[in-house]
Amino acid sequence: MTEKDLLELIASQVSDLTKKFDGLDKKVDNMEANMATKDELAEIKGIIVRMENEHSLKLGALFDGYTLNAEKLDQIEKLVAKHEETLLTKVK
Template sequence: MEGDKMFDLMTKMYAEMQNGFKGVNERIDGLENKVDKTNITIENDIKPKIEALFDGYKQNSDKLDRIEKQVSKHDEFIIRRIK
């Protein structure tokens, strides 16, 4: 009789553990889906925008370099005229 009670208790505990693991696995699957969606969003939406911003920054930097060279030429001309 005592063995039957112990077996029933262990069977009940095993079933509860299996249900708990099932719940944990479902939560992990949900998190994996969210991570996948986040990665897709980063790759498809955010990354191209960052690359476009970087390209714009690079173009502005190049333009400023060209302007600086032109201003330098004018500075030299103005300094020669003043002397």
């Protein structure tokens, strides 16, 4: 094997290694992009959980208010019915 052949072989191997290294660079870039996407997804999931908890508390408060209003209306209806009875008995 001559020096020229040896240099061509080395150049060929260096070229192959460069191609493989470029392929590895692309794979690493893709992995980094995927990891960034996964981090963003985890952050979004955390935000969604927090929003669900906050909405749950707000809906609970609204339901409690609705229940209190319904109870108060029942009390008022009973009082009005009582007053109507009193008025009707006095009118007769």
